[in-house]
Amino acid sequence: MQTLVVSPAQGLPAKNAAREVVMFRKSAVALAIIAAVSTSVSAEINFDTPGKTSLQQEIANMEIPAPAAPQGKGLFSWMLGKSEAEWTIMVYVNSKNNLEQYGLLDMNEMEKIGSTDKVNVVVEMGRMSGYDSSDGNWVGTRRYLVTKDNDFSKVTSPVLQDLGKVDMGDYKSVIDFGKWAKAAYPAKKYMLVVWNHGSGWDKSVRAGVNKGISYDDETGNNITTPQLGMLLKEMGGVDVYGSDACLMQMPEVVYEIKDYATYVVGSEETEPGDGYTYNDMLAPLVAKPGMGAEEMGKVAVDAYSNHYEAQSGDYTQSLVKTAALGQFLTLMNDFASAMMAANEKTLVKTAISGSQSYAVSDNHDIAHFASLMAASTGNATVKAKADAVAxxxxxxxxxxxxxxxxxxxxxxxxxxMPRYGFNRDYNELAWAAASQWDEFINWYQK
Structure with a gap:
């Protein structure tokens, strides 16, 4: 008798993944039933009899694409289907740089909690030679389903795929990871965390810890802000996006991804090397897997902040609601236009200099700047627009x-808000195209 060959797919479109898995399961069950029935009535239907080969040939030639069954599940329980999880947390750990030791530490933090039937925690992690030799000193890129353990010195979660050398600074690699994770571990809600160095929108920043997000030292590549929007779009969007990286909570970044993430977690300032405290972030979710996207985002902000507050360290972390960005754009345009019309350049420059700044000194807290302008301007319109923004x-x-x-x-x-000069890369951003902010910068610098 001919044998049915089922070949795993190498990646399904995210929007069709769940449907494809369900269709495959139904097809597999139906074919199993047909096989059982054919055995019991072989006197009437014999697939080996010449002249009755059309159905036999169709089945023999059939290849059914489907993601590989997640480890730990029986074949029939997987084929018959299982209710989707509440959350799948996808963590893209590009530790192919001087943060490698922290990537391993964060994996061990995740393993303190692990995955459950309601919460999937999946990781793609990259390593390279020359930085950290612990945990077997393996190199390349691996995908994991994070499982709970009590060994905090090494990663024990099962390796689902060993991909070899992957350019983790290529945004297409994140797309591939996201599509795979959604197909293999479908859920009602998704969170993507990109783990690495960060520098906000500025792709020219490379010195010290201030590198472009997901910077791969092995290839010299990194993900730009426009590419961040592209990758989230291609993987079908997420409910929560988190940058476990420095300096990313800016309109220049969040506006780029507003249509593909409902909430965005990030930091205005640099983050310490160990970044998120994943066990503190995952524990409340596992305890309450039905929480919504906003609550999950708040949990992530609090987990990070509480950890560094307990260490008496400095920190910033916030949650932005992307649905509010449309009105924010309008208010910012009105504010910029009012300042240019009032022609109070000296006051503007003084307010910028006095406002909260960060490791990249051209980055300033917008609400603080607006409050300083409202307090110092003699123009009623500027004051009203500044107050509205803050x-x-x-x-x-x-x-x-x-x-x-x-x-x-x-x-x-x-x-x-640079005091001197203007980086022309800014013009590549969706925020620059939609807002008056680039015109405002060029105005006050003249």
Whole structure:
């Protein structure tokens, strides 16, 4: 008798993945039933009899694409289907750089909690030679389903795929990971975390810890802000996007991804090397897997902030609601136009200099800048527009904000306000195309 060959797919479109898996399961069950029936009635139907080969040939030639069955599940339980999880947390750990040791530490933090039937935690992690030799000193890129263990010195989660050398600075690699994770571990809600160095939107920043997001030292490649929007779009979007990286909570970044992430977690300032505290972030989710996207985002902000607050360290972390960005754009355009019309350049420059800044000194807290302008301007329109921006950030755009006492003037979102010069890369951003902010910068620098 001919044998049915089922070949795993090498990646399904995210929007069709769940449907394809269900169709495959139904097809496989139906074919199993046909096989059983054919055995019991072989006197009437014999697939080996010449002259009755059409159905036999169709089945023999059939290849059914489907993602590989997740490890730990029986064949028939997988074929018959299982209710989708509440959440799948996808963590893209590009530790092919001087943060490699922290990538391993974060994996061990995740393993303190692990995955459950309601929460999937999946990781793609890359390593290279020359930085950290612990945990077997393996190199390349691996995909894991994170499982709970009590060994905090090494990663014990099962390796689902060993991909060899992957350019983790290529945005297409994140797309591939996201599509795979959604197909293999479908859920009602998704969170993507990109783990690496970060520098906000500025792709020219390379020195020290301030590198472009997902910077791969082996290939020299990194993901630009426009590419961040492209990858989220191609993988079908997420409910929560988190940058476990420095300096990413800016309109220049979040506006780029507004249509593909409902909430965005990020930091105005640099992050310490170990970044998120994943066990503190995952524990509340596992305890309450039915939580919504906003609550999950707040949990991520609090887990990070509480950890560094306990260490008496400085920190910033916030949650932005992307649905509020449309009105924010309108208010920012009105504010910029009012300042240019009032022609108070000296006041503008003074307010920029006095506003909360960060490791990249051209980044300033927008609400603090607006408040300083409202307090110093003699123009009623400028004051009204400045107050509107500051109030909207605090009450609508930023759903949750945490900052240490050293950053008391940080209100959750920073903007590009260079005192000297203008980086022309700014013109590549969706924010620059939609807003008057680039015109405002060029105006006050003249």
């Amino acid at each position: 109030n909207y950030i605090k009450t609508a755009l930023v759903a949750h904000n945490r900052a240490s006492s050293g950053y008391s003037d940080s209100h959750g979102i920073a903007g590009y």
